[in-house]
Amino acid sequence: MTEAASQIATALPATAGQSRDTVGQSLVNTTVTVLVDGEPADPGDRGELVVSGPTVTPGYLDDRATDDAFGEFGFHTGDRGYRDEDGRLWVVGRVDDRIVTGGENVDAAAVASTIRDCPGVEDAAVVGQPDEEWGQRVAALVVGDVGDDAVLAHCRSDLATYEVPKTVRVVDSLPRTPSGTVDRDAVQRLLQS
Incomplete structure (x- = not known):
């Protein structure tokens, strides 16, 4: 991340082999706080990753951008993620990728991982995607030799009902x-067409 002199955490080779999807532990003198509703979260709770330390920029040229970001x-x-009991960080998606459907929060990255x-x-x-009744509906663009029905059946076996995509489209x-x-705007356009 440019704002943090490029690196915030490191997964050592031995640790990375045991837990492949972790980004590792925070660097020395770098603090990563997981915030849920503005408060530090317990291990395992997902929230926004907030970074502080000497390598983090003091701000932007634009004061308003600085106020918004810090x-x-x-x-x-x-970024959305969590810290496990051993202090390892896990990134699960972006704050702006969260889907709210019928009042339920859906982690788009977790649904995509299940589909994969x-x-x-x-x-x-x-x-x-916009939905008049639910606010948003979960929609998936899928690559592979698979049909919509197989993807939906797989999702129904592993996800909560509200997380199962309402729209699935298979593409090359x-x-x-x-x-x-992934160009999320282009994904939206393909799913709407």
Whole structure:
């Protein structure tokens, strides 16, 4: 992360082998706080990752941007994650990727991960789409040799009812930005067409 001199946590080779999806533990003199409703969270609770320490920028050129990005516990990264009992950090998605459907919060990254575990699926992207009744509905763009019904059956076996996608579309590839990340706006457009 540019605002933190690029690195916040490191997974040592031995630790990374045991827990493949962790980003490791915070660097020395760097504090990562997981905030839930503005308060520090307990291990295992998911919230926004907030970073402070000597490598974190003191602010932006624009005072308003600085006020929006910093709080009592430091720089708000916009990433969602948690810390486990051993102090390892796990990033599970972005704050702005959360889908609220019928008053329930859905973690788009967790749904995409579940879909990727479905036999025949190579990749998936999950977004919230506008819904007149529920506010948003869960929608998935899926890559692989798989049908919509198989994806939905897999999701129903592993997810809460409100997390199961209401829309599934199988495509040849996910749209990506020049940096290689999933282009969420393009995903939205493909699912709406």
